[in-house]
Amino acid sequence: MAAETGGREVVLASGSPRRRELLTLLGVPFRVQVSGEEEDSAETNPHTLAAELAGVKGRSVAALNPDALVIAADTVVAVDGVLLAKPADAAENAAFLRQLSGRTHQVFTGVSVFAGGREQAGVARTDVTFRVLAEAEIDFYAQSGEGLDKAGGYGVQGLGQALVSRIDGEFSNVVGFPMSLVIALLRGHGVPVWGALAQEAAPA
Numbered sequence: 001m002a003a004e005t006g007g008r009e010v011v012l013a014s015g016s017p018r019r020r021e022l023l024t025l026l027g028v029p030f031r032v033q034v035s036g037e038e039e040d041s042a043e044t045n046p047h048t049l050a051a052e053l054a055g056v057k058g059r060s061v062a063a064l065n066p067d068a069l070v071i072a073a074d075t076v077v078a079v080d081g082v083l084l085a086k087p088a089d090a091a092e093n094a095a096f097l098r099q100l101s102g103r104t105h106q107v108f109t110g111v112s113v114f115a116g117g118r119e120q121a122g123v124a125r126t127d128v129t130f131r132v133l134a135e136a137e138i139d140f141y142a143q144s145g146e147g148l149d150k151a152g153g154y155g156v157q158g159l160g161q162a163l164v165s166r167i168d169g170e171f172s173n174v175v176g177f178p179m180s181l182v183i184a185l186l187r188g189h190g191v192p193v194w195g196a197l198a199q200e201a202a203p204a
């Protein structure tokens with residue numbers, strides 16, 4: 001395992017099935033250890049909050065795995081300066097969708113990598129525009145339950161793609177794991193994304 005991952009075991013500090021899928025696509029062997037840290041913060045700036053929460057999750061798992069490379073992420077959705085976390089129920093999900101309808105909002109994902117006692121981190125931003133949604137569409141989507149475990153109350157990778165009219169930025173960032181940033185951070189630590197040959201071929 002260690003030889004395939006730049007000398008360190010890779011630990012994904014996330015319970016998100018999307019992050020698991022996306023890291024698997026990169027061909028990196030890893031195991032999952034979920035941070036038990038509470039995701040509460042007084043921070044109101046979405047960019048800063050995404051960075052802070054990714055750091056909190058990663059740091060707690062890194063403390064338990066000092067020899068590993070630990071990667072963590074956090075996704076924050078903001079519309080007109082208001083943060084939309086995960087909706088508590090279908091009614092709150094519908095309220096979120098009303099706020100997002102016909103507008104452009106921002107999705108920030110912070111990614112933190114801890115290895116050898118050091119942290120490297122970054123934040124990606126994608127702007128997502130929703131169609132003007134009819135009340136019946138809002139009810140239908142909220143009742144589907146798809147948005148309940150997702151920041152902003154929707155999943156762009158599922159039924160939620162029918163809500164979206166435009167995406168400016170990286171799609172994978174909206175799903176919670178911005179590939180460009182993750183690849184750069186992993187390669188920066190010598191982890192061969194898509195195998196050793198691709199590592200050699202990658203531009204500096």
Ligand SMILES: Cc1cn([C@H]2C[C@H](O)[C@@H](COP(=O)(O)OP(=O)(O)OP(=O)(O)O)O2)c(=O)[nH]c1=O
Pocket residue numbers: 013014015016017018019034035039057073074075076077107149150151152153154155156157160174175176
């Ligand atoms: C906007 C949006 C969010 N999401 C997801 C990504 C994240 O999993 C989730 C945001 O919550 P997070 O707190 O970032 O992550 P999580 O609680 O799912 O997992 P963990 O803290 O263990 O890493 O919302 C989608 O899957 N699709 C989308 O379109």
